[in-house]
Amino acid sequence: MAEHELVFHTNPMSRGRIVRWMLEELGVEYRTVVQEYGGSMKSAEYLAINPMGKVPAIEHRGVVVTEAAAICAYLADAFPQAGLAPATDDPRRGPYLRWLFFAAGPVEAAVTARAMGLLAPPEKAGMVGYGSYDQTIDALEGAAASASPWLLGERFSAADVYVGGQVDFGLGFQSIPARDAFTAWAERLRAREAYQRAQALDDALMPARG
Structure with a gap:
């Protein structure tokens, strides 16, 4: 190489x-x-x-x-x-990292656990990073709903690629519900030439x- x-x-x-x-x-x-x-x-x-x-x-x-x-x-x-990434002194760096790690952690864990029938029972929700599947999806929906048009506003970033990619996968496999905020964001992402x-x-x- x-x-x-x-x-x-x-x-x-x-x-x-x-x-x-x-x-x-x-x-x-x-x-x-x-x-x-x-x-x-x-x-x-x-x-x-x-x-x-x-x-x-x-x-x-x-x-x-x-x-x-x-x-x-x-x-x-x-x-x-x-x-595709805000600089370390850019205030958008925080939300950028937040949503990257949220999708890699709670979203991935909750979606996978649900698909396998292994979600934590309500009385043990505090022991898992995602809390509950519904709580995680609601938080993800909030991020998608605020994407105008992207997670960092007018600036497209790697967070849109990774978090949006998770949503795109989830909609395709029906592991993420087809809520309006998800489908609208996914449509914008799918329209990108690179996608x-x-x-x-x-x-x-x-x-x-x-």
């Missing part, structure tokens, strides 16, 4: 779609490596990159970054010319159905 090459490990049937979208928003060059479930994803070579044996992951400047939210945040800072390019690239990698 060249010293400054950006390598993107993914599978079109994964959260790697969110990172692909982020890369397309950045407009930078990168090389895609498709890792197969049950195959190369569990190989010794890939486990040396991500011991979890999961995608997405990136390699950049000798650094490995895993976890979709972390990758989006890293890329936004690594390529500041794209303007459409990313979808086309990943759709082209989907296995053929015989």
Whole structure:
């Protein structure tokens, strides 16, 4: 791998779609490596990159970054010319980080727990970061409703990519309810050229159905 090459490990049937979208928003060059479930994803070579044996992951400047939210945040800072992250002295940096971590933490946990029938009972809600599924979705809806048109107002950011990507996934799999604020935000996101390019690239990698 060249010293400054950006390598993107993914599978079109994964959260790697969110990172692909982020890369397309950045407009930078990168090389895609498709890792197969049950195959190369569990190989010794890939486990040396991500011991979890999961995608997405990136390699950049000798650094490995895993976890979709972390990758989006890293890329936004690594390529500041794209303007996808507020500077550290920008007051919008707080809300930017807040919603990135909220989606990676409570939203991801609540949606997954509900899908598996493993939500914490009400009397133990205080023990889990998401409290309850409804509480988490209501808070997420508040963020989506305030997106005018984006989470940081007129400025599109990596938070829209990651948090919006979670909403987009959730609407598609019906793990997030089709509330007006979610569907309206998702429509704005899907209209972005980078989103459409990313979808086309990943759709082209989907296995053929015989």
